[in-house]
Amino acid sequence: MKITLERYHGLGNDYVVYDPGKNELQLNTENVKMICNRNLGLGSDGVLEGPILGEDGLSVRIWNPDGSIAEKSGNGVRIFAKYLKDAGYVQKKTFTLKTDGGDVEIVYLNEDGSRLRVSMGKLSFWSDDIPVTGERREVINEDMVFGRTLYPATCVSIGNPHCVIPMREISEPLVCKIGNYSEVARYFPNRINTQIMKVIDQENIAIEIFERGAGYTLASGTGACAAAGVAYKLGLTNSKVVVHMPGGELMVEVTEDWEVYMTGDVFYVAKICLSNEFTEKLRAL
Numbered sequence: 409m410k411i412t413l414e415r416y417h418g419l420g421n422d423y424v425v426y427d428p429g430k431n432e433l434q435l436n437t438e439n440v441k442m443i444c445n446r447n448l449g450l451g452s453d454g455v456l457e458g459p460i461l462g463e464d465g466l467s468v469r470i471w472n473p474d475g476s477i478a479e480k481s482g483n484g485v486r487i488f489a490k491y492l493k494d495a496g497y498v499q500k501k502t503f504t505l506k507t508d509g510g511d512v513e514i515v516y517l518n519e520d521g522s523r524l525r526v527s528m529g530k531l532s533f534w535s536d537d538i539p540v541t542g543e544r545r546e547v548i549n550e551d552m553v554f555g556r557t558l559y560p561a562t563c564v565s566i567g568n569p570h571c572v573i574p575m576r577e578i579s580e581p582l583v584c585k586i587g588n589y590s591e592v593a594r595y596f597p598n599r600i601n602t603q604i605m606k607v608i609d610q611e612n613i614a615i616e617i618f619e620r621g622a623g624y625t626l627a628s629g630t631g632a633c634a635a636a637g638v639a640y641k642l643g644l645t646n647s648k649v650v651v652h653m654p655g656g657e658l659m660v661e662v663t664e665d666w667e668v669y670m671t672g673d674v675f676y677v678a679k680i681c682l683s684n685e686f687t688e689k690l691r692a693l
C-alpha cells in the first residue's frame with residue numbers, strides 16, 4: 409500500500425492533502441493525529457481529505473491535528489482549490505467547493521492557482537448558530553472569564569465558531585494564555601477558535617490566533633474573516649480590511665448582509681511518499 413500526500417501552506421498555516429482516490433487508507437482520529445504529529449509524523453496544522461465526489465459536487469473534509477473535524481478552514485479551502493487545479497480535477501476559473509460548514513465559491517486569480525478569492529459564506533453573531541450557551545442573542549462585547557481574567561468577547565460563526573477579543577497589544581504568549589482557557593470554556597459547547605485583535609486603522613487589523621484543535625497557528629482564514637467581521641460590527645473599521653497575521657496578510661471584505669470574501673495566496677511545498685514502516689503504523693491505528 410503506497411500512500412502519498414501533498415504538502416501546502418497558506419501563509420504558514422500548513423496542511424497536507426490526502427486524496428482518497430489515490431490512497432487506500434481510511435482516515436480516522438488516531439491516524440490523523442499521527443500524520444500531524446510534528447515529532448513522530450509529518451507535522452501539520454491539519455489534513456484536507458478529498459476530493460470526496462458526490463452527486464452534488466466536490467467536497468473536502470477538514471481534520472484538525474487533534475483528530476477532530478472542522479466545519480470550515482479558510483486557508484484549507486484555498487489550499488485544496490490549488491490542489492484540485494494541480495491534480496487536474498478542476499479546469500474552470502471558478503467553482504463551488506462543499507464543506508461541512510457550507511459551500512464556498514472559489515475564483516482562481518492567477519494561472520497556477522496560487523492566488524485565490526473565496527466567497528466564505530455568511531457571518532452569524534447569533535448564539536445558537538455559533539453556539540454559545542445562554543439565551544438566544546447576538547454575542548457582542550460580552551464579558552467572558554478565561555482563566556482568572558475578564559475579556560470583552562464578540563463571538564461569530566462562519567461555519568466554524570470564533571471568539572474575537574479586541575486588545576491594544578497582541579502577542580503569541582497572550583493568545584496562548586487566553587486560548588488554553590477559551591478553547592474549552594463552558595460557554596462553548598463545540599469549543600471555539602480564539603483571535604485577539606489589534607485595530608491598526610480603518611483599513612488594517614492584526615490578529616494572533618489560537619485555533620480549536622490545533623493551538624497557536626501563524627494564520628487562519630476563517631479567523632481573519634471572523635476578526636474582520638467583528639471589527640466592522642463594532643464600528644472599528646471599514647468593511648474592507650487587510651488582516652495582518654504572523655504568517656502573512658489576507659484581504660477580507662464584508663458585505664452589508666454579512667457575506668464575507670477572502671483573497672490570499674497559497675504555496676505548494678512537496679509531494680510526500682510515506683515509508684512502508686510508517687504506513688503500517690497508520691494502518692494499525
Ligand SMILES: N[C@H](CCC[C@H](N)C(=O)O)C(=O)O
Pocket residue numbers: 421453472477478479480481482483484568569601619620621622625627628629630631
Ligand atoms: N481549527 C479550525 C479549522 C481551521 C481554521 C484555520 N486553519 C483556517 O484557515 O480557517 C476549527 O476547528 O474550526
